[in-house]
Amino acid sequence: MTPLPLVTLADPIGDMVESFKDPTFRVSGPLISSITIMAIVAILAIIVGIMARHHDPMKPSKGLLGLAEMFVDWLEGWTEQTMGRRAGNWPGYFLALFTYLFLAFIWSITGFPSVVDTLVLPLALSVVMFTIIQFTGLRYQKFHYFHRYVEPIAIFLPVNLITMWTPIISTTLRMFGNCLAGGVIIGLINWALKNVSVNVVNSIAGTAYGLNSWAAIFFGPLPIAVFNLYFALFSGGIQTLVFASLNAVWFGQEMPEEDGMGLSGQATRAPVGKETQSI
Numbered sequence: 074m075t076p077l078p079l080v081t082l083a084d085p086i087g088d089m090v091e092s093f094k095d096p097t098f099r100v101s102g103p104l105i106s107s108i109t110i111m112a113i114v115a116i117l118a119i120i121v122g123i124m125a126r127h128h129d130p131m132k133p134s135k136g137l138l139g140l141a142e143m144f145v146d147w148l149e150g151w152t153e154q155t156m157g158r159r160a161g162n163w164p165g166y167f168l169a170l171f172t173y174l175f176l177a178f179i180w181s182i183t184g185f186p187s188v189v190d191t192l193v194l195p196l197a198l199s200v201v202m203f204t205i206i207q208f209t210g211l212r213y214q215k216f217h218y219f220h221r222y223v224e225p226i227a228i229f230l231p232v233n234l235i236t237m238w239t240p241i242i243s244t245t246l247r248m249f250g251n252c253l254a255g256g257v258i259i260g261l262i263n264w265a266l267k268n269v270s271v272n273v274v275n276s277i278a279g280t281a282y283g284l285n286s287w288a289a290i291f292f293g294p295l296p297i298a299v300f301n302l303y304f305a306l307f308s309g310g311i312q313t314l315v316f317a318s319l320n321a322v323w324f325g326q327e328m329p330e331e332d333g334m335g336l337s338g339q340a341t342r343a344p345v346g347k348e349t350q351s352i
Contacts, residue, residue, distance in 0.1 A: 101186075102185070102186030103186050103187065103188045103191045103193065103194070104193075105185075105186070106177075106180055106185050106186050106187070106188045107177070107188050107194065109185075110173060110176045110177055110180060110188065111173065113176065114169070114172050114173055114176065117137075117172075120137065121137060121138060121141045124136075124137065124138040125138060125141075144168075145164065145168065148164045148167055148168055148171070149164050151167075152164050152167055152321060155318055155321040155322060155325070156321045156322070156324060156325035156328075157325050157330075158325060158328060163321070163324070166205075167317055167320070167321070170198075170316075170317055170320065171313060171317055174189075174198070174312075174313045174316065174317070175309060175310060175313045177189050177194065178252075178305060178308075178309025178310070178312060178313060179305040179306060179309055181301070181305055182301055182302065182305045187252075189248065189249075189252045189309075189312075190249070190252040190253055190255075190256055192245070192249050195244065195245040195246075195247075195248040195249045195252075196241070196245045196249075198244075198248075198316070199240065199241045199242075199244040199245045199248075200241060202240065202241075202244065202319075202320050202323070203238075203240050203241045205320075205324065206240065206323050206324065206327060209324055209327040209328065210327040213327060213328050213329055214327070221233065222234060222237070240319075240323060244316060244319060247315075248312060248316060251308070251312055252312075255304035255308060258300070258304075259297065259300050259301065259304065262296065262297065262300060263297055266296060266297070
């Protein structure tokens with residue numbers, strides 16, 4: 074059997090099929106890009122941590138540390154507003170999610186293999202989100218968590234067991250479909266600009282140039298660059314916010330509602346004539 078190359082092109086479905094045929098370890102381009110992005114996030118976190126440790130709290134923060142503090146402050150407010158409760162430790166999760174996912178969306182402008190337009194990354198992030206949803210429900214609802222699978226009556230158990238996987242399927246297809254649509258649009262624009270460029274150059278030079286000649290890139294570079302920046306920066310930022318918002322909403326639905334006193338200080342109303350006791 075011919076050994077497979079160490080680095081292969083991005084083909085998640087083909088890679089999955091081949092992995093069942095041959096257990097040879099392979100590293101794909103998107104995997105290398107993903108590891109690189111995680112390394113960048115880790116290095117930035119270490120740098121910000123060192124800067125914060127040596128920073129005088131009595132002086133205003135500047136540079137990278139100032140930007141990090143502004144982002145964390147915004148993230149805490151966004152978490153409380155989206156989840157409808159105190160932020161707690163959730164901003165740490167969303168900080169990692171926002172940073173990694175946005176860098177993954179804009180990674181294609183570096184010229185290295187893209188991460189988000191393969192099915193593996195959306196699926197992996199959706200599985201992580203689904204796992205946290207289930208653990209959050211078990212943590213706060215205890216054994217009552219399992220009652221959802223027999224609601225409204227026990228006969229709905231098979232249906233509920235199937236629909237419980239909806240978050241994985243919906244978020245995976247949504248993210249993958251949006252990224253794939255952007256690539257298709259850029260491909261169509263590139264094809265159209267190639268034909269226009271060749272026709273314009275042929276009409277001016279009076280020579281028949283083909284689509285594989287230099288004439289095919291006469292009009293292409295600037296429009297393609299603009300669309301790449303749009304789908305990487307603007308669309309990538311929107312998709313990052315949408316995915317994180319879905320995470321926050323579904324996490325919040327698994328938690329009990331908070332009143333003005335918070336979860337740790339809820340009060341039980343005693344019968345009339347008795348004082349209210351705090352739990």
